[in-house]
Amino acid sequence: MAKSTDTSLNRRRFLKKAAAGAAGATASVSGISLRAQTSPAPTATTGQPPAGGRAGVGTPIPPPTDRQLARETGGAAPPSVPARTIVRPGSDLIVDALRSVGIRFVMANPGSSFEGLQESIINYGKNDMEFITALHEESGVAACHGYAKAEGRPMATLLHGVIGVQHAAMAVYNAYVDRTPILMIAGLDYDGPVAAHNATDMGVLLRGYTKWDAQPRTLDEAIGAIQRAYQIAVTPPTAPVLVTLTADIQKEETAGRSIAVPPFKPPQILAADYIATKRIAAALVGARNPRINVGRLRTSAGVRLAIELVELVGAQAGSSAGNGPMSFPMSHHLRGTGVEGLPVDFTLGLETGAGGEPGVAGHTGPTAVIQGPPLLATNFNVTGRGGLRTDSADSLTIEADAETSLPGLIEEVKTLLTADKRRLIADRGRKNEEAHAQQRTREWADAVEQARRGWNGSPVSLGRLHAELWPLIKDEDVCCSGPAGFTGGHAPRLFAMDKPYSYLGSQGAGGMGYGAPASVGAGLAAKQAGNGRIVVNIQTDGDLNYAPGVLWTMVHHRLPVLTVMHNNRAWHQELMFMQFMAGVRNRGTDRMSIGTTLKDPNIDYAKMAEAYGMYAEGPIANPEELAPAYKRAIQRVKRGEPALVDVVTQPR
Amino acid sequence: MVLALRRVRGLGALVLCLSATLVGAQAPAAGNRVAADAQVAGNPDSGKTVFMAHQCFGCHGNNGETGTRLLQEDGTFSPRLQTIDRFIAFIRAPRPGQAPPIGSSVSMPSYGVSSLPDERAADLFAYIRTFKPTEPPLKDIPLLDRMIKEGGKLKR
Numbered sequence: 001m002a003k004s005t006d007t008s009l010n011r012r013r014f015l016k017k018a019a020a021g022a023a024g025a026t027a028s029v030s031g032i033s034l035r036a037q038t039s040p041a042p043t044a045t046t047g048q049p050p051a052g053g054r055a056g057v058g059t060p061i062p063p064p065t066d067r068q069l070a071r072e073t074g075g076a077a078p079p080s081v082p083a084r085t086i087v088r089p090g091s092d093l094i095v096d097a098l099r100s101v102g103i104r105f106v107m108a109n110p111g112s113s114f115e116g117l118q119e120s121i122i123n124y125g126k127n128d129m130e131f132i133t134a135l136h137e138e139s140g141v142a143a144c145h146g147y148a149k150a151e152g153r154p155m156a157t158l159l160h161g162v163i164g165v166q167h168a169a170m171a172v173y174n175a176y177v178d179r180t181p182i183l184m185i186a187g188l189d190y191d192g193p194v195a196a197h198n199a200t201d202m203g204v205l206l207r208g209y210t211k212w213d214a215q216p217r218t219l220d221e222a223i224g225a226i227q228r229a230y231q232i233a234v235t236p237p238t239a240p241v242l243v244t245l246t247a248d249i250q251k252e253e254t255a256g257r258s259i260a261v262p263p264f265k266p267p268q269i270l271a272a273d274y275i276a277t278k279r280i281a282a283a284l285v286g287a288r289n290p291r292i293n294v295g296r297l298r299t300s301a302g303v304r305l306a307i308e309l310v311e312l313v314g315a316q317a318g319s320s321a322g323n324g325p326m327s328f329p330m331s332h333h334l335r336g337t338g339v340e341g342l343p344v345d346f347t348l349g350l351e352t353g354a355g356g357e358p359g360v361a362g363h364t365g366p367t368a369v370i371q372g373p374p375l376l377a378t379n380f381n382v383t384g385r386g387g388l389r390t391d392s393a394d395s396l397t398i399e400a401d402a403e404t405s406l407p408g409l410i411e412e413v414k415t416l417l418t419a420d421k422r423r424l425i426a427d428r429g430r431k432n433e434e435a436h437a438q439q440r441t442r443e444w445a446d447a448v449e450q451a452r453r454g455w456n457g458s459p460v461s462l463g464r465l466h467a468e469l470w471p472l473i474k475d476e477d478v479c480c481s482g483p484a485g486f487t488g489g490h491a492p493r494l495f496a497m498d499k500p501y502s503y504l505g506s507q508g509a510g511g512m513g514y515g516a517p518a519s520v521g522a523g524l525a526a527k528q529a530g531n532g533r534i535v536v537n538i539q540t541d542g543d544l545n546y547a548p549g550v551l552w553t554m555v556h557h558r559l560p561v562l563t564v565m566h567n568n569r570a571w572h573q574e575l576m577f578m579q580f581m582a583g584v585r586n587r588g589t590d591r592m593s594i595g596t597t598l599k600d601p602n603i604d605y606a607k608m609a610e611a612y613g614m615y616a617e618g619p620i621a622n623p624e625e626l627a628p629a630y631k632r633a634i635q636r637v638k639r640g641e642p643a644l645v646d647v648v649t650q651p652r
Numbered sequence: 653m654v655l656a657l658r659r660v661r662g663l664g665a666l667v668l669c670l671s672a673t674l675v676g677a678q679a680p681a682a683g684n685r686v687a688a689d690a691q692v693a694g695n696p697d698s699g700k701t702v703f704m705a706h707q708c709f710g711c712h713g714n715n716g717e718t719g720t721r722l723l724q725e726d727g728t729f730s731p732r733l734q735t736i737d738r739f740i741a742f743i744r745a746p747r748p749g750q751a752p753p754i755g756s757s758v759s760m761p762s763y764g765v766s767s768l769p770d771e772r773a774a775d776l777f778a779y780i781r782t783f784k785p786t787e788p789p790l791k792d793i794p795l796l797d798r799m800i801k802e803g804g805k806l807k808r
Binding site: 444445447448449451452453454455456457458459461462463467468470471570572575576579580581582583584586587588589590592593650651652 | 705706707709710711713714715717718719720721725759760761762763764766767768786787788790793795796798799800803
């Protein structure tokens with residue numbers, strides 16, 4: 001590798017000189033003059049229009065420079081530079097920092113403000129980091145959202161200065177409200193081709209709904225900021241974080257300088273204190289009929305610990321696995337409401353439910369809840385998350401991480417288990433297991449009955465859409481990635497919800513454009529698992545149309561994702577809202593399809609998928625055609641590629 | 653049943669009543685469904701146009717079996733669809749003078765006379781009453797029968 005011959009000339013100064021030189025001449029690419037035709041010529045020294053140039057509202061609008069024009073029109077060529085290469089660019093060390101925190105995937109839509117880092121990830125980081133191509137920054141962030149919910153840890157995304165950050169904003173808000181950690185890196189290039197991509201304070205664009213952001217001034221600071229950002233993201237309350245990296249930091253030469261990435265120190269996450277732990281352990285062991293409500297824990301390790309505690313005391317267990325990830329398995333033999341008629345005399349809540357409700361919501365009598373601190377937001381109504389129960393004299397509320405608290409609690413419980421207690425617990429466990437079996441049979445019968453509704457109807461009922469999938473995936477390792485709120489709620493009822501990633505839950509803040517990109521993240525997690533896990537995404541049509549290019553990402557990166565379209569040709573909830581509104585005003589509902597439906601023309605999602613290179617079938621309105629189409633699609637998915645089946649459905 | 657619901661233009665209610673009476677005589681077990689049929693004065697074909705234009709299927713499915721069901725699980729119609737009077741009374745709510753609800757809702761919209769005259773409402777009623785269940789009993793759906801047999805017993 002050639003060695004740098006001129007380390008004294010940094011890139012920024014070089015580009016400034018190059019720009020000034022270029023501005024002095026009339027550039028020509030392919031014989032076309034790039035000089036702005038209607039504006040005064042920029043001055044040779046600044047590239048700005050002379051005084052008295054064409055004015056906008058109060059402020060003169062500078063014409064684009066020749067260099068900007070050339071770049072925008074694809075005519076820019078690399079500047080002529082002396083024979084010179086960078087041996088160890090700063091962005092290589094940023095990659096090392098990403099490695100140090102365990103980042104495996106970085107997803108981005110390209111942007112010149114992070115071209116240095118992108119090159120480092122692709123070349124320098126190629127052995128242990130994969131660059132995932134996004135067609136929209138919102139999709140990139142939503143993919144990180146889905147990945148973190150499936151994996152329990154963040155992946156990273158790169159955002160182009162200002163505009164990429166703005167594109168990403170809604171998805172960041174979703175993730176924030178959903179308490180999901182994401183590592184975001186924004187590029188900032190003061191010498192970039194478009195001045196409007198710069199910001200003095202990049203973080204302000206997302207600050208209302210990110211947990212932390214930094215705009216480091218040096219490479220040393222940047223390395224520290226990456227590690228610090230990751231620490232903060234995964235520390236409860238988990239949430240997205242942002243580090244803004246200047247192009248100078250990414251591109252500076254570090255050869256010969258003693259800059260190193262220190263080992264990453266995982267965060268010290270707060271556990272319940274000793275006294276509280278002892279009190280809870282005593283209450284659990286002393287209770288005649290204890291209940292443990294398991295909300296959304298941070299990682300799969302937390303889920304294993306929760307199972308251990310429940311089994312240790314033979315408690316009945318509540319689960320939010322039907323609402324989101326990282327909770328108690330629904331078919332565990334102790335999950336359920338226990339013996340009918342036998343009152344619960346102590347309830348322990350471990351984190352909030354997927355909907356943010358306290359883990360002991362609705363329970364009277366002695367309770368304790370261990371849950372992480374709430375998210376704070378000054379301008380958004382996210383306060384429903386993490387509210388602590390404090391309304392009972394019998395309640396013990398501990399603001400600490402349940403997952404981190406569980407090992408100590410388990411050990412403390414073990415110290416209290418006498419032989420008599422163990423016999424009582426074994427007996428209680430058997431009764432709770434019988435109760436679980438009965439409850440599960442009832443739940444299953446209800447789920448199947450729900451699926452029967454409109455069985456032979458055309459368009460296809462949502463129940464049948466899901467039921468026909470059941471025999472084809474029941475023996476597979478499945479991550480159900482899309483929210484079930486707009487698909488009739490059949491998936492959590494019919495499909496196995498027994499693994500930490502079985503169901504990834506809702507969008508968080510209800511922002512549309514989430515399901516398909518979150519499935520990309522889930523697909524990356526499945527691919528990473530390498531055990532044949534597949535992703536099933538029941539995808540609403542309105543949601544897909546926000547950024548359908550993500551289908552290409554699935555194909556390009558060979559992700560095992562089955563997309564089944566719930567194609568009801570409308571933003572259906574909004575249609576119903578509008579119908580009700582028209583009724584209140586007695587104006588009739590016959591025009592409420594305006595602005596709420598996706599008809600005339602109907603959208604052909606199979607063709608859309610095929611355009612992105614994906615195997616697809618449909619549209620299917622005859623329910624008899626579902627199973628054969630599913631089989632063919634699932635064969636593809638099990639081979640490690642995505643497929644889509646477009647099902648024309650009943651609205652609800 | 654379907655024939656009994658169809659109005660033959662020009663012959664009017666007499667034919668309808670006669671048809672309904674005949675149906676009633678043939679199928680006394682149908683009970684109040686027959687009684688409701690006797691009061692139908694709408695045109696189901698026109699009613700279908702109303703059903704589609706107002707997107708009633710949005711909440712009730714194309715056959716009244718999904719979402720907020722019009723057909724009950726036993727195949728009969730819900731109480732509000734037992735007679736046309738009850739149907740119209742329901743869709744007219746909230747009545748004048750009653751404070752309209754505030755905020756979004758996916759509840760049943762109300763339809764005043766100006767937005768859905770009685771005749772159109774009768775057509776709609778007649779069309780809805782043509783709905784027939786498409787959902788066989790569980791035991792007659794091999795897949796669901798298998799699901800019940802397997803899923804309720806095995807850990808999934």
